[in-house]
Amino acid sequence: MTKADIVNAIAKSTGIDRASVLASVEGFMEEVMNAMNSGENVYLRGFGSFVVKKRAAKAARHIKNETTILIPERYVPTFKPSQYFVENLRNSLKK
Numbered sequence: 336m337t338k339a340d341i342v343n344a345i346a347k348s349t350g351i352d353r354a355s356v357l358a359s360v361e362g363f364m365e366e367v368m369n370a371m372n373s374g375e376n377v378y379l380r381g382f383g384s385f386v387v388k389k390r391a392a393k394a395a396r397h398i399k400n401e402t403t404i405l406i407p408e409r410y411v412p413t414f415k416p417s418q419y420f421v422e423n424l425r426n427s428l429k430k
Contacts, residue, residue, distance in 0.1 A: 371412050383416040 338360060346356045367377050367385055377385040392408040416424075 379417075381417055381419050383414055383420055386413050386415060387411075388413050 342353055342357045342360055345351070345360070346353045349356070370377050371385060371387050374387055376387060379385075387410050390409050390411055393406050394403050395406050396402070397404055
């Protein structure tokens with residue numbers, strides 16, 4: 336499902352015009368990105384959490400050159416679905 340599919344589905348189910356729905360969806364995504372860029376986590380009850388995780392620096396092997404390289408520490412965005420989300424998914428896929 337793409338962003339356009341989401342916008343179309345919301346517009347169809349709510350009766351709100353596509354332009355307004357698109358602005359809302361893009362605004363939501365922008366706010367989530369802004370919050371995570373500033374180091375904040377975003378918690379949506381019943382849906383899940385967008386969390387910034389710190390990956391530690393580590394040594395890795397470059398097999399072709401047989402050398403060791405250092406991968407620096409970095410921050411990565413992650414999504415953890417809520418328990419309700421997971422249970423709902425499991426139940427709907429069992430059918």
